[in-house]
Amino acid sequence: MNDELITELSRIAPVKRDEPMSRHVTFGVGGPADLFVSVKSEEQLREAFVSGKRHGAVYIFGSGSNVLVGDGGIRGLVIDNQHAEIGEPWENGVGPRVSAGSGLSFATLARRMASGGFGGVEWACGIPGSLGGAVVSNAGAYGRSLGDVLISARLTNAEGAVSELTAAELELDYRKSALATGTIGESAVLSVDVRLQRGDAEALKETIRSFDKQRKSAQPTGQNCGSVFKNPPDKAAWEYVDGAGLRGHRIGNAQFSEQHSNFILNLRGATAKDITSLIELAQARIREQTGIEMTPEVAFVGEFE
Numbered sequence: 001m002n003d004e005l006i007t008e009l010s011r012i013a014p015v016k017r018d019e020p021m022s023r024h025v026t027f028g029v030g031g032p033a034d035l036f037v038s039v040k041s042e043e044q045l046r047e048a049f050v051s052g053k054r055h056g057a058v059y060i061f062g063s064g065s066n067v068l069v070g071d072g073g074i075r076g077l078v079i080d081n082q083h084a085e086i087g088e089p090w091e092n093g094v095g096p097r098v099s100a101g102s103g104l105s106f107a108t109l110a111r112r113m114a115s116g117g118f119g120g121v122e123w124a125c126g127i128p129g130s131l132g133g134a135v136v137s138n139a140g141a142y143g144r145s146l147g148d149v150l151i152s153a154r155l156t157n158a159e160g161a162v163s164e165l166t167a168a169e170l171e172l173d174y175r176k177s178a179l180a181t182g183t184i185g186e187s188a189v190l191s192v193d194v195r196l197q198r199g200d201a202e203a204l205k206e207t208i209r210s211f212d213k214q215r216k217s218a219q220p221t222g223q224n225c226g227s228v229f230k231n232p233p234d235k236a237a238w239e240y241v242d243g244a245g246l247r248g249h250r251i252g253n254a255q256f257s258e259q260h261s262n263f264i265l266n267l268r269g270a271t272a273k274d275i276t277s278l279i280e281l282a283q284a285r286i287r288e289q290t291g292i293e294m295t296p297e298v299a300f301v302g303e304f305e
């Protein structure tokens with residue numbers, strides 16, 4: 001990373017060097033990023049992405065709730081996306097919709113819309129990741145996913161050209177998108193337009209309370225990244241982890257949760273190596289027992305041993 005990039009970035013926002021990524025991901029593990037910049041608007045996000053790409057590798061982090069950063073850290077620039085602006089819902093003749101910055105959390109969008117009497121996204125009330133991250137993985141819960149309600153997303157490419165793509169053009173499918181598969185070139189999601197439905201605020205808030213209750217009883221708290229593996233077509237990933245006898249299994253300071261075996265917990269002080277060892281152990285056992293290849297849902301970023 002050269003001085004020219006640091007000078008360019010400093011005009012956009014303060015730049016940190018060797019920033020520990022464990023502070024910026026829900027897993028709480030990961031070595032330092034060479035350069036780190038927090039952006040708060042669409043323009044800052046676009047400029048930082050284009051500048052960074054001119055000079056080398058760029059990684060955008062939303063809430064860091066679906067990434068495992070290697071113990072060796074990240075060679076390149078990390079953009080911490082805090083572009084969380086949100087407009088008022090508006091009508092365009094075919095129903096209400098809302099525009100939001102890609103750094104806003106999906107859960108915040110769901111809760112804020114429900115309070116204002118708009119439904120359609122209340123099922124996302126427990127998804128802690130940003131809307132940008134949600135586009136990349138087509139985040140979903142309770143049988144729904146972003147692809148069901150996404151009208152379009154604004155993206156910039158590495159040269160700064162902005163385009164607006166529909167859910168179909170983004171090829172949103174179960175925990176994947178054209179961004180994740182690389183069908184469309186490296187891009188930053190800037191903002192999204194989401195379809196809403198008018199509803200009763202009290203009824204929507206009650207639905208959210210019941211989703212919260214379900215999540216609380218099913219999922220562990222603490223440092224984790226949500227589901228570790230994607231569900232294979234025939235049954236839930238946790239059933240495979242259970243079948244491999246790994247519920248509660250611990251390596252170093254990482255452990256498959258006793259409460260939900262598709263979650264890995266950082267019991268404090270875990271390394272990325274502890275976590276990848278658990279993932280690889282589960283993959284090897286399940287492959288041997290069933291022939292199924294378990295695909296991680298979590299994205300691996302940076303340098304691993």
Ligand SMILES: Cc1cc2nc3c(=O)[nH]c(=O)nc-3n(C[C@H](O)[C@H](O)[C@H](O)COP(=O)(O)OP(=O)(O)OC[C@H]3O[C@@H](n4cnc5c(N)ncnc54)[C@H](O)[C@@H]3O)c2cc1C
Binds near residue numbers: 059066133139187299
């Ligand atoms: C407790 C818990 C519960 C969870 N529950 C669910 C759930 O119910 N359903 C579900 O689907 N997921 C769930 N997740 C996982 C996670 O919240 C989602 O995958 C979320 O969409 C990730 O968003 P993020 O902002 O955290 O992405 P990050 O982890 O920051 O990044 C993930 C990937 O997306 C890329 N990315 C992020 N933002 C952008 C952007 N603006 N432009 C381009 N690329 C970008 C990153 O580079 C990285 O490759 C859960 C996680 C936790 C910790």
